Amino acid sequence: MKIFCIGRNYVDHIKELNNLVPDSPVIFMKPDTALLKDNEPFYHPSFSQDIHHEVELVVRIDRVGKKIQEQFAHKYYNEIGLGIDFTARDVQNIQKQKGLPWEIAKAFDGSAPIGAFINKKEITDLKNINFSLTKNGVQMQQGNSSLMIYSVDFIIHHLSQYFTLKVGDLIYTGTPIGVSKVNIGDVLEGFIEGEKSLHCEVK
Numbered sequence: 001m002k003i004f005c006i007g008r009n010y011v012d013h014i015k016e017l018n019n020l021v022p023d024s025p026v027i028f029m030k031p032d033t034a035l036l037k038d039n040e041p042f043y044h045p046s047f048s049q050d051i052h053h054e055v056e057l058v059v060r061i062d063r064v065g066k067k068i069q070e071q072f073a074h075k076y077y078n079e080i081g082l083g084i085d086f087t088a089r090d091v092q093n094i095q096k097q098k099g100l101p102w103e104i105a106k107a108f109d110g111s112a113p114i115g116a117f118i119n120k121k122e123i124t125d126l127k128n129i130n131f132s133l134t135k136n137g138v139q140m141q142q143g144n145s146s147l148m149i150y151s152v153d154f155i156i157h158h159l160s161q162y163f164t165l166k167v168g169d170l171i172y173t174g175t176p177i178g179v180s181k182v183n184i185g186d187v188l189e190g191f192i193e194g195e196k197s198l199h200c201e202v203k
């Protein structure tokens, strides 16, 4: 399976990192060794002193497809969940300055916790999903899918121009404002429409 991530998909987060609004989706990938399932803890790596949480809506592909038209993209996923795109911001900033790829800052072991999935039929309006993240009980991030620059359906269309999508592939759809540093001992909890769907302790 593949893990796709979309960068810079919320204007308020782009501003907080002083990035430019992209003219097409920013795409990167993580290997399956990045996944943390079933509320497994995240072990803080020693190569970074500035790991940030980025809470994101995650779509799970459940049908093989390539070159998918945007109007049919909804047929390729049935479940939506919440994940964290852990980012070594200090390492990423060095890579960005050098114009180098981001993998060592984004795709390391444990950098992709994933929570429980919800069938999209249980969600009233996919274009109006509220989600949030707390750190030690304090709300840090709050987002709504209506604020995405590129919608889930457009992202599926766009990715499938380059990559064959397969059953089980995950798409992390970008983070809203409020990213912050995590420290050992922190407890992160993610919520979709107020329902807890993700729990991650930093060890």
Ligand code: MG
Residues within 6 Å of the ligand: 005, 006, 007, 054, 056, 085, 174, 175
């Ligand atoms: Mg992200």
